[in-house]
Amino acid sequence: MVVSILHRATGIALSIAGLALLTWWLVALSGGADAYATFEKASHHPVGIIVLIGLTWSFFQHLLSGIRQLVEDSGSAFQLGTNKLFAILTIVGGIVLTAAFWVYILEVRP
Amino acid sequence: MSLGNSSTPLGKARGLGSAQSGVHHWMNDRVTSIALLLLGTWFIASLLLLPKLDQATLVEWLHAPSGAIPMALLVIVGFRHALDGLKVVVDDYVHEPGNNFIINTLFLFLAVAGAAIALYALAMLAFGVTA
Numbered sequence: 001m002v003v004s005i006l007h008r009a010t011g012i013a014l015s016i017a018g019l020a021l022l023t024w025w026l027v028a029l030s031g032g033a034d035a036y037a038t039f040e041k042a043s044h045h046p047v048g049i050i051v052l053i054g055l056t057w058s059f060f061q062h063l064l065s066g067i068r069q070l071v072e073d074s075g076s077a078f079q080l081g082t083n084k085l086f087a088i089l090t091i092v093g094g095i096v097l098t099a100a101f102w103v104y105i106l107e108v109r110p
Numbered sequence: 111m112s113l114g115n116s117s118t119p120l121g122k123a124r125g126l127g128s129a130q131s132g133v134h135h136w137m138n139d140r141v142t143s144i145a146l147l148l149l150g151t152w153f154i155a156s157l158l159l160l161p162k163l164d165q166a167t168l169v170e171w172l173h174a175p176s177g178a179i180p181m182a183l184l185v186i187v188g189f190r191h192a193l194d195g196l197k198v199v200v201d202d203y204v205h206e207p208g209n210n211f212i213i214n215t216l217f218l219f220l221a222v223a224g225a226a227i228a229l230y231a232l233a234m235l236a237f238g239v240t241a
Contacts, residue, residue: 029235059150070140
């Protein structure tokens with residue numbers, strides 16, 4: 001239930017904020033130094049970083065719950081224990097992958 | 111045409127068969143999700159493997175076919191999957207036919223426009239002269 005709601009919420013976030021940001025990023029990259037400086041100013045701002053972390057988490061959460069759905073589509077993993085375990089794993093995995101990604105981006109390779 | 115004259119929802123639906131296009135929509139979501147599993151993983155891995163995330167490095171990455179082609183696919187499949195997904199949400203919550211049509215059409219226009227802008231920018235990066 002929770003994972004299903006998260007799948008939908010993160011899907012909406014990725015569809016609207018995620019794709020808008022991806023498009024802005026590509027336009028800024030192709031627009032020369034000034035255009036990219038504006039993008040970097042926003043993406044390095046604390047609010048910008050929070051949005052980016054939120055979208056990264058949305059991506060990993062949606063990816064993992066999406067894999068869970070594909071497994072369920074095949075008719076597998078409907079036993080109560082297994083189903084609950086997979087649901088919890090998508091939430092734990094989403095947080096762990098997001099943390100690992102940002103620790104690497106901000107700390108290991110600043 | 112319903113075979114029965116029942117006034118219950120089940121009675122009305124019985125004998126009509128499927129709407130035919132439902133499975134296609136359902137299947138599309140799965141196929142694009144599998145494609146995005148690959149393209150999304152490629153995108154995240156690329157961001158981690160690039161030496162830096164400054165403009166020069168990123169432009170060089172997307173100037174090469176090895177960056178530009180998967181990125182073009184990510185844009186196309188990403189917008190398509192988003193459009194399919196948003197339609198499921200809209201159809202779940204907006205039942206009034208006029209509003210449903212307006213919102214779905216608005217998302218369609220936004221998705222096509224967004225994809226066109228992103229692909230144009232990507233083409234500039236791929237075919238343009240690197241700074």
